[in-house]
Amino acid sequence: MTDLSTDLPPDPDRITRREDRVRVVIIGGGPGGYEAALTAARLGAEVSLIEERGLGGAAVLTDVVPSKTLIATAEVLDVVARSGALGIRDADSAAAPTSGALTVDLAAVNARVRRLAQAQSDDIRAALERAGVRVITGRGRLAGPNTVEVVDPDGSVGGRLTADVGLIAVGARPRELPTARPDGRRILTWTQVYDLTELPEHLIVVGSGVTGAEFASAYRALGSEVTLVSSRDQVLPGSDPDAARALEESFAERGVRVHARTRAEAARVEGDEVLVTLADGTVLRGSHLLMAVGGVPSTRGLGLEEAHVRVKPSGHIETDRVSRTNVRGLYAAGDCTGVYPLASVAAMQGRTAMYHALGEAVAPLIPNQVASAVFTSPEIATVGHSEQEVSDGHIAAEVLTLPLATNPRAKMQGVREGFVKLIVRPDSHTVLGGVVVAPRASDLIHPISLAVSQRLTAEAVARAFTVYPSVSGSTAEVARQVVGQV
Numbered sequence: 001m002t003d004l005s006t007d008l009p010p011d012p013d014r015i016t017r018r019e020d021r022v023r024v025v026i027i028g029g030g031p032g033g034y035e036a037a038l039t040a041a042r043l044g045a046e047v048s049l050i051e052e053r054g055l056g057g058a059a060v061l062t063d064v065v066p067s068k069t070l071i072a073t074a075e076v077l078d079v080v081a082r083s084g085a086l087g088i089r090d091a092d093s094a095a096a097p098t099s100g101a102l103t104v105d106l107a108a109v110n111a112r113v114r115r116l117a118q119a120q121s122d123d124i125r126a127a128l129e130r131a132g133v134r135v136i137t138g139r140g141r142l143a144g145p146n147t148v149e150v151v152d153p154d155g156s157v158g159g160r161l162t163a164d165v166g167l168i169a170v171g172a173r174p175r176e177l178p179t180a181r182p183d184g185r186r187i188l189t190w191t192q193v194y195d196l197t198e199l200p201e202h203l204i205v206v207g208s209g210v211t212g213a214e215f216a217s218a219y220r221a222l223g224s225e226v227t228l229v230s231s232r233d234q235v236l237p238g239s240d241p242d243a244a245r246a247l248e249e250s251f252a253e254r255g256v257r258v259h260a261r262t263r264a265e266a267a268r269v270e271g272d273e274v275l276v277t278l279a280d281g282t283v284l285r286g287s288h289l290l291m292a293v294g295g296v297p298s299t300r301g302l303g304l305e306e307a308h309v310r311v312k313p314s315g316h317i318e319t320d321r322v323s324r325t326n327v328r329g330l331y332a333a334g335d336c337t338g339v340y341p342l343a344s345v346a347a348m349q350g351r352t353a354m355y356h357a358l359g360e361a362v363a364p365l366i367p368n369q370v371a372s373a374v375f376t377s378p379e380i381a382t383v384g385h386s387e388q389e390v391s392d393g394h395i396a397a398e399v400l401t402l403p404l405a406t407n408p409r410a411k412m413q414g415v416r417e418g419f420v421k422l423i424v425r426p427d428s429h430t431v432l433g434g435v436v437v438a439p440r441a442s443d444l445i446h447p448i449s450l451a452v453s454q455r456l457t458a459e460a461v462a463r464a465f466t467v468y469p470s471v472s473g474s475t476a477e478v479a480r481q482v483v484g485q486v
Contacts, residue, residue: 021046022358025148025163027140027302030057031343032169032333034124036350040165041131043358048161049133050140050150056121058171058335059343062191065120067214069113070194071375074221077102078377081221085414104222107197114194142166142303149303165329165357168302168317169350172295172335180206180267180291186274187267187289190215200224200288204276206264207292208235210374213247215290217376220256227257227284229264229276236374240387240435242401243380246417247437250377259284297336314338321364323353331357339365342372368433371449373442378418381445384433384452385423397423397432400458402478404438409469415439420474422448422458429457429482438471447475458482 024040026033029051037049054061077099084096128135138150138158148166152158174189176182184192190211201224205216208230220226228235228251234244235251235258251258263279267289274289297315304311310318310326316338323331331353334346348365355362371383390397404410404418415438423433434448451461462479466472 022164023162024048024165024167024354024357025140025161026050026167026169027148028057028167028169028171028334028336029055029124029135030169030171030334030346031059032171032346032350033057033167034128034350035347036167036169036331036333036354037128037133038131039351039354040358041128041133043354043360045165045354045358047131047133048136048163049128050136050138050148050161052137052139054121055124055128055135056117057169058173058191059346060120060124061117062194064343065117066113066194067190067211067218068375069116070109071214071218073104073109073112074218075377077104077223078221082414099221100223104199106199106222109222110194110196139301141301142307142309144307163329165354166331167323167350167353168299168325168330168332168336169334169346170298170302170336171346172297172341174291175294175296177264177266177291177293179265180276180289182291183269186269186287187291189291193290196288200286202227202286203288203290204229204274204284204286205290205292206267206276207294208232208258208260209237209292209294212290212292214375215292216251216256217247217254220251220254221377225255225286227259227286229262229278229284230258230260231263233261235260236380239374239380240382240421242387242419242421243382243435243437246378246419247374247376247380250417254377295335295341297338299336312338319349322356322362323349323365324356329357340367340370340372342370344372345370366453369449369453371445373445375442378415378437378439379441381436381441382434383445383449384431386433387421387423387435390423395423395432396426398426398482399423400478400481402474402481404471404474407469407471407474407477409471409473410438412469413439415471420444420478422461422475422478424458424479424482429459430455431458431461431479434475436475440471444472444475447472 022045024045024047026049037047040047081099141149143149148161149157150159182189203219203224204227205212206229216226216228236244265277267276276284317332319332319337333349335341368384373381387399389395401421418438421435431451436444458479466476
């Protein structure tokens with residue numbers, strides 16, 4: 001950070017590498033922070049990374065890695081529940097197997113979750129150390145021009161670092177409602193569910209975004225009764241309507257109850273129950289409550305105001321397309337910027353920041369090339385422009401859809417739900433976007449993501465070989481719908 005109190009000029013020169021190495025200081029060890037550290041180290045910088053809670057940040061320790069590990073267990077039970085259609089029978093009763101016939105040891109599941117999260121964190125530390133990054137335990141805080149303080153747990157300043165380039169990647173924390181304060185036992189945030197040792201008898205999930213939908217899907221597969229409270233007309237607000245409808249149908253089939261178009265006003269614990277009062281006056285009773293109402297950036301106490309860093313009303317740090325803040329030499333990445341709450345985007349922002357700061361060729365983040373997934377059952381993955389943009393007249397495109405029920409591999413696996421959708425420009429047939437609703441949609445979206453980023457045509461996608469039979473064959477098949485069109 002060459003100057004933490006001066007706004008960037010209109011077109012500032014990048015910092016050039018000197019004979020004495022450029023000093024990079026990174027606050028936060030999540031995906032944005034550790035990817036930036038590895039990139040800067042490879043480019044020859046002297047890198048220090050300050051992390052308070054553990055390397056990998058929330059993504060590794062309390063969010064992405066833990067939740068997807070829990071979901072992996074739930075997927076096994078979901079497969080068992082569908083296996084009767086494949087001719088599998090119980091060896092003793094000859095009845096079709098059900099997930100309810102199995103017992104979930106939640107204490108063992110969550111112990112595995114924590115073990116894998118820690119192993120991933122350890123792997124990140126090892127990679128940073130091999131790259132020569134100096135890892136410092138503590139809380140980083142801006143302290144003036146060129147200076148970052150390391151604050152110890154007792155609030156004292158344990159040291160100061162001088163920097164040429166700085167990056168803030170402090171992530172976000174769960175949003176809490178004042179009328180439903182988490183207690184870590186009955187009222188929980190998504191960071192606290194891994195302390196449970198027994199499966200909730202009835203889990204009420206407030207919030208129907210990605211986090212709420214994923215946990216509702218997972219805990220229902222694990223065997224909990226689940227009620228989902230959604231303030232919107234559909235689950236996954238803002239997502240592809242057909243995908244949201246497929247998930248709602250899946251929820252109905254699996255027994256997840258959805259209360260739509262109403263908000264949770266308050267919650268209280270009475271004995272072994274949680275009582276949740278909704279805006280329409282309904283009172284829900286459950287054994288546990290999961291609050292999944294979004295996150296807030298962890299930017300308080302960083303010295304941003306003193307350093308004159310511009311911050312949005314939401315608390316997010318303002319950045320441009322190469323992750324610069326308004327302060328020369330200072331960058332930001334990840335959930336604290338409010339760009340996209342995705343680990344992949346945080347990592348890209350961190351790498352982009354270091355490429356730009358250290359004078360390397362850099363490609364700004366292009367929002368329409370960001371692929372994302374919702375790890376429900378079925379999974380939902382999207383990339384690029386949406387059908388809603390087509391309907392609203394923002395882009396001219398044709399929407400092509402193919403149900404997964406026509407796919408031979410899906411039939412073999414007993415998969416009846418899902419589809420592949422492509423958004424294609426009508427004249428050139430360039431692929432502008434796509435949606436996949438299917439098991440492993442997070443893997444199946446990649447060829448569409450590649451087509452979007454490389455501006456491939458539907459004909460190019462259609463002519464590429466796919467394995468027969470494969471679920472990915474539906475991507476080529478839906479693309480063939482435009483072949484021969486003028």
